[in-house]
Amino acid sequence: MKANQILASAAFLGAIAVILGAFGAHGLTDKISPEKLETFKLGVSYQYYHVAALLACGILSKISTSERLLGYAAVLFLIGIFCFSGSLYLLSTRELTGLGFLTPVLGPMTPIGGLFLIGAWVMMGIAVLKMKN
Numbered sequence: 001m002k003a004n005q006i007l008a009s010a011a012f013l014g015a016i017a018v019i020l021g022a023f024g025a026h027g028l029t030d031k032i033s034p035e036k037l038e039t040f041k042l043g044v045s046y047q048y049y050h051v052a053a054l055l056a057c058g059i060l061s062k063i064s065t066s067e068r069l070l071g072y073a074a075v076l077f078l079i080g081i082f083c084f085s086g087s088l089y090l091l092s093t094r095e096l097t098g099l100g101f102l103t104p105v106l107g108p109m110t111p112i113g114g115l116f117l118i119g120a121w122v123m124m125g126i127a128v129l130k131m132k133n
Helices: 003-028 034-063 067-092 099-128
Strands: none
Touching: 003 067, 003 099, 034 067, 034 099, 067 099
C-alpha cells in the first residue's frame, strides 16, 4: 500500500471507530448484556489503537526508505482490525442481529485477527529498524 492509501484507510477506520463507539455507548446499553457490551467496547478500543498504528505506518511511509515493508504492515493491520474488532462486534451483537449461526466462524476469527495484528507490529518494527537515518 502507498502512504496516501494507508492514511486514508486510517482516517476512514477512525471515523468508523467513533461511530461504533457512540453506537455502543448510546444504542446498545439496554439491548445487550453488560458482558457483551464490554466485548463490543473492546473491539472499539482495539480498532482505535490500530488506527493509530496505521497512521504511524502512513506517516513513516512518506519519510522512510522502508515504504514497502510499512505497506505490508498496513495490510496486516487492516486484516487484523477487520478480523479482530469485526468479529468482536458481530459476536457481541449476534442475538440482536440474528447472526448467531455465524458463531462457529466468528469465534476463531478473533485470535486469527490478533495474530495479524501481532504480525503487523513486528513488520512495522522491522521496517523501522531498516530505515536509514
